[in-house]
Amino acid sequence: MILAVASGKGGTGKTSISVNLAKVLGVPVQLLDCDVEEPNAHLFLRASLVCEEEISIAVPKIDAAACNACDECIDFCQFNALASFCGAPLVFPELCHGCGGCTLVCSRSAISEESFRIGTVRTLVDGNITLNSGCLDVGVSLASTLVHAVKARQQDGVTTIVDAPPGTACPAVATLRGVDFVVLVTEPTPFGLNDLKLAVDTVRELRLPFGIVINRVGIGDDRVHRFCKAESIPLLLEIPDDRRIAEAYSRGELTVEALPEYRAHFAHLWQAINQHAAVMP
Amino acid sequence: MKELVILSGKGGTGKTSITASFAMLAQRPVVADCDVDAADLHLVLAPTLRERHEFISGHQAIIMAEVCCNCGVCLPECRFDAIRPPAPEDGHDTYWIDPTACEGCGVCLKTCPMDVIDFPERRCGEWMISDAVCGPMVHARLGVAAENSGKLVTTVRREARRIAEQGDHPLIIVDGPPGIGCPVIASVTGATQVLIVTEPSVSGEHDMERVLALTQHFGIATSVCVNKWDINVEMTQRIEAIARQAKAKVVGRIRYDASVSQAQIQERAVVETSCPCAQDIREVWRELDLQ
Numbered sequence: 001m002i003l004a005v006a007s008g009k010g011g012t013g014k015t016s017i018s019v020n021l022a023k024v025l026g027v028p029v030q031l032l033d034c035d036v037e038e039p040n041a042h043l044f045l046r047a048s049l050v051c052e053e054e055i056s057i058a059v060p061k062i063d064a065a066a067c068n069a070c071d072e073c074i075d076f077c078q079f080n081a082l083a084s085f086c087g088a089p090l091v092f093p094e095l096c097h098g099c100g101g102c103t104l105v106c107s108r109s110a111i112s113e114e115s116f117r118i119g120t121v122r123t124l125v126d127g128n129i130t131l132n133s134g135c136l137d138v139g140v141s142l143a144s145t146l147v148h149a150v151k152a153r154q155q156d157g158v159t160t161i162v163d164a165p166p167g168t169a170c171p172a173v174a175t176l177r178g179v180d181f182v183v184l185v186t187e188p189t190p191f192g193l194n195d196l197k198l199a200v201d202t203v204r205e206l207r208l209p210f211g212i213v214i215n216r217v218g219i220g221d222d223r224v225h226r227f228c229k230a231e232s233i234p235l236l237l238e239i240p241d242d243r244r245i246a247e248a249y250s251r252g253e254l255t256v257e258a259l260p261e262y263r264a265h266f267a268h269l270w271q272a273i274n275q276h277a278a279v280m281p
Numbered sequence: 282m283k284e285l286v287i288l289s290g291k292g293g294t295g296k297t298s299i300t301a302s303f304a305m306l307a308q309r310p311v312v313a314d315c316d317v318d319a320a321d322l323h324l325v326l327a328p329t330l331r332e333r334h335e336f337i338s339g340h341q342a343i344i345m346a347e348v349c350c351n352c353g354v355c356l357p358e359c360r361f362d363a364i365r366p367p368a369p370e371d372g373h374d375t376y377w378i379d380p381t382a383c384e385g386c387g388v389c390l391k392t393c394p395m396d397v398i399d400f401p402e403r404r405c406g407e408w409m410i411s412d413a414v415c416g417p418m419v420h421a422r423l424g425v426a427a428e429n430s431g432k433l434v435t436t437v438r439r440e441a442r443r444i445a446e447q448g449d450h451p452l453i454i455v456d457g458p459p460g461i462g463c464p465v466i467a468s469v470t471g472a473t474q475v476l477i478v479t480e481p482s483v484s485g486e487h488d489m490e491r492v493l494a495l496t497q498h499f500g501i502a503t504s505v506c507v508n509k510w511d512i513n514v515e516m517t518q519r520i521e522a523i524a525r526q527a528k529a530k531v532v533g534r535i536r537y538d539a540s541v542s543q544a545q546i547q548e549r550a551v552v553e554t555s556c557p558c559a560q561d562i563r564e565v566w567r568e569l570d571l572q
Contacts (some may be wrong), residue, residue, distance in 0.1 A: 008319045009293065009319055009321075010291065010292010010293045010319070010459040011291065011293010011480075012290075012292075012293060013290040015484070027419075037459075037460035037462045037491075038291055038292075038459070038460055038484075038487070038488040038491060040291075040292055040483075040484045040487060043483045043484060043487060062485070072571065076387060076391075078339060078340065078385055078386055078387060097384055098334065098360060098388060099360055099386035099387075099388050100358075100388060101386050101387055101388040101391065102547075104388065104391050107375075117550060118466045136462060138283075138461055138463065138491055138494045138495050138498060139495065139498050141431065141462055141463035141467075142462075142463070143460075143462040143463065143465055147361075157377075165460065166292040166293075166319065166459055167316075167318040167319050167458070167459070168318045168319065168423070168425065168426065169317075169318040169423060169427070169430040169464065170428055170430065170541060171429075171460075171462065172308070172318075173381050173426045174382075176308060177381065177382065178340060180568070189545055189546070190321075190324050190325075190540045190546060190548070191297065191321040191545060194321055194324060195319040195321065198318070198319060201425045202425050202426050204383065205348050205381070205426045206426065211433035218547070219539065219542045220542045221546060222547060237464075237521065241325075246509075246512050247512060248512060249482055249484075250480075250481055250482035250483070250485075250512050250516055251482075251483070251513065251516075252482075252483035258333045
C-alpha cells in the first residue's frame, strides 16, 4: 500500500501523522518525504544516514563557436531559460525545466547538455523505518523534479507512507500521482475547511481514493465534520487539541513516544485506512 | 512605496492571520494574497469583488486522437512521463497526455512525425481585484492541479504594484506562500522587506533557516518574529539567536492564543477583537516601523 498524507493548508499535521503512523505499524515501512522545499520528517527520527545522492537536471550548454545566433532555441523555450545576448544566448539554469527541447531545435548542433544540481535525496534508517528525504537547494525553483526523484526510490512490496508538501500546486500533485490512498489532514477552522475543499477537488481530479483526519479538534467549530458528512467523505480519525502534543512536537518528539496513550489513535487510523482503501474504487 | 512580504518556510505558523491584522493597522495599504493555491486572506478581510480575470499561462500538449496513428515516437522523448500508451479500457484509443503531468515544454510537438499534437494556451486559474475593508486587495485562485503558480504570483504582485502606484498607496502587504520554491521566489524578488513568521519548534527553526537563506540570497532586508512563543520558550530563544546571527531583525513575539480561531470564525482580523495576542501583533507592527 502506498499511502500519501496531504492537506490544503500548511501546518495541519501531515509530517507528524506520517512519522507517528510509521512508528506504530511494527512492520518495515518506507517513508518518502516529498516536501522537498521544507523536509521535516528526519527531525522526528533518531535515524542514521545511509547515503546522500545529488540530484541534477540536464540544462543547455551552448557552443558559442558553432552558434549562429538564430534564436530558435530562445523562441522555443517556454520557461525563459534562454535569453538573447550579443551572440550566443545566455542560459539561466535556475529557470530551466530540463526538457531538452533546445537541443532538438538547434540546427547547428551547438547545444549540448550539462548537469545542474537541484538538490539531494538522503536515505536514513531508524529501526523498521527507511526514510528517503528530498531536499531542494535554496534558490532553485524546480521542486517537482526532486519529488519524482524521491518517489523513484520507492520499493515494491513495502508499506510506503508519502509525506506530501502543503497546497495543491505542481509539487503536491507530483507527490500524489499514482498513490493508492490519500489521507487529507485538516483543522476545524475556516482556513482549514477552505483549503480542504481545494485539496478534495485536487484528489478527485486525480481520481484517488481518500479520507480525512481532523487534527486539533476543539479549536474551531464543526464545519469540517458537516462537510465530511455532506460529501460522504470518510472521517478516518480525530485528534483532540492537546497542548502536550504541541509541546512534544516542538521538541522534536513523536506523539506516540511522549504520550503513549495516543498509540491507539494511530493504530485505529491504520485500520480505518485499510478498511476504506479496500472498498473504494 | 514599500512592499512587505510575509513568509514562514513552514506552513501553519500564522502568516495569513498576521497579514490580515497588519492590513487593518496600516495606513492605506494595498493587500496581495500570493498564497495562490490555498488562499485564505479573503475569509477575514471581507472583500467585495470588482474584477475577475482569467489567468492564461504557458501551454498544454494534447494529442489529437482522431488523427494519431499510434506510432509512439513521442513517448520516450517526454522527460516528464506525461505521455501514456493507449488504454482503450479507460477511453484512450491512442497515446494520450496526462494534463496534470504535462509541463508544456513543447518537445513532443517537435518529435511527432505526423504533427498531430495540439498546443493550446493553458487556463491555469484566475486572479481578482477586490475592495477589502482595509483597501484594495489583489488575490487569485490557481486551478485544480494546475501549473504556473509562480507566474500567477508574479501577476498578483504586478497588479498590486500598479494599483498602489495609481492610487498613491504607500505600502503593499503580501501574504506569501509556504516553502522556498518557485511561488515563494516569485513573491519576494524586489520586495523592500520580508517578515518571517515562525513557530518555536524544531520544524519551525529548520524551515526558518532555509527561507532566511533564500531572502539573503536575494539580498532582501529580513525580520523575524516567533508566533505562539510560549509553547516552547527555549526554542523561541534559540530561533531568535539564529535570526540575529544571520543579521535578521527580531521584531517581537506573539503569544499562543486559543481565541484566534474564534476571530477567524467571526471573519475578523485578530486586531479587531479582544484576543490577548492582538497586543503582541500591534507591537510587532510598531517594531517593523514601516509607516
